[in-house]
Amino acid sequence: MAKATFARVLLVVALSMSISIWPACSLNLLSLDYYEKSCPMALSIIKSGMEAAVAREVRNAALVLRLHFHDCFVQGCDGSVLLDDTPTFTGEKTASPNINSLRGFEIIDDIKEQLEKVCPGAVSCADILTVAARDAVILNGGPYWHVPLGRKDSRTASLVEANTNIPTPNSTLAVLIRKFLFQGLTPIDLVALSGAHTIGQARCTNFRDRIYGSDAKDTRFSLLKASCPLSGGDNNISPLDFVSPTVVDNAYYKNLVNERGLLISDQELTRFGSVTSALVKHYADDPLAFWNQFSDSMVSMGNIVNPLTFLTGEVRKNCRRVN
Structure with a gap:
């Protein structure tokens, strides 16, 4: 019965791909060896930068992973989330899903500074963020995956898209699926990438509705009301995964099965009879299946690119401003 249910899930996911608005596609513009000649030390410098950041504060891994997600859902993975506002330029940092929430920008700044010393003008901020997110997962005990490279940094940003495209902590399942499909990502990607909440923290303002909701049955929610x-x-703040908040494992899915998801959007994945509920149970039962799909889904998300960026983009000297 379980295998039949999971097979039906896969069929629904396959059919759902036909309504994707913007497919997650690298368009053969990215490659694994992109910096082999222009900056052969790129990956090791990014890795060292993330190692230092996580050694300072383990939470930095989750911060960088979140930055990458919020970047890719607006104009593709183009480093637009890193741009500061100026008197003549409006970035994405003040969008509702980002303001008072996104952190870790200085980590990317530090890595960029080191790369500019060794390979000036070679490595894009978008690529730095994508590789750093992979390394962040590894440093918290998660899987390795190969990262296609060669992204350009956008010279634009979109406050409107940041407010529209990025899912919120109170999103319903229907909204979550729609926003992922808009990026060319499937419900399988949605459930797997939500597993990033295996690490990191959430702010009270983002989980208040959950712990005071009528379906908040776990005793831990009552304890959270004090803070x-x-x-x-x-x-x-409170850990998104209170069981193992600094380890990339499948405890997040076990929490969901037991109705202990901290965010409304997390628990929505288990909605009865939904496409996603069987996937949550599958990853709760099989940690290796989660790791494998998480790796694949991170590549799919990282490959969301706007082809125009390769024509109009650049390699920024400073990730916070255009050249």
């Missing part, structure tokens, strides 16, 4: 009252304490 997340109905009014105030918006920036108080």
Whole structure:
């Protein structure tokens, strides 16, 4: 019965791909050996930068992983999320899903500074962020995957798209699926990439509705109310995965099966009879299946590119501003 259910899930996912608006496709513009000649030390420099960042604070791994996600869902993976506002330029950092939430920009700044010393003008900020996200996962005990490279940095940003495209902590399952399909990502990708919440923290303002909701049955939610009252304490934080908050494992899915998802959008994945509920159970039962699909889905997300960026983009000297 379980195998039949999972097979039906895969069939629904395959059919859903036909309504994708923007397919996640690298268009053969990316390659694994892109920096082999122009900056052969690129990957090792990025790795060293992430090792230093995580050694300073283990939470930095989750911060960089989140930055990458928020970058790719707006204009593709083009480093637009890294751009600062100026008197004549509006970036994405003040968008509702980003403001008071995204952190870790200085980690990418530090890595970029080191790369500019060795290979000036060679490695894009978009590529740095994509590789750093992979290394962040590894440093928290997660899987390795090969990262296709060669992205260009956008000279534009979109506050509107950041407010529209990025899922919110209170998103319904239908909204989550729609926003992932818009990026060319399947419900399988949705469930696997949501597993990034195996590490990191959430702010009270993002999980308040969950712990005070009528379906919040876990006793831990009652304890959280002390640090997340109905009014105030918006920036108080709690681990998204309270079982193993600094390890990339499948405890996140086990929490969901037991109705312990901290965010409404997390628990929505288990909606009865949904395409995603069987996937959650599958990853809760099989940690290797989660690792394998998470790796594949991270590549798919990292390959979301806007072809125009390869014509109009650049390699920024400073990730916070265009050249």
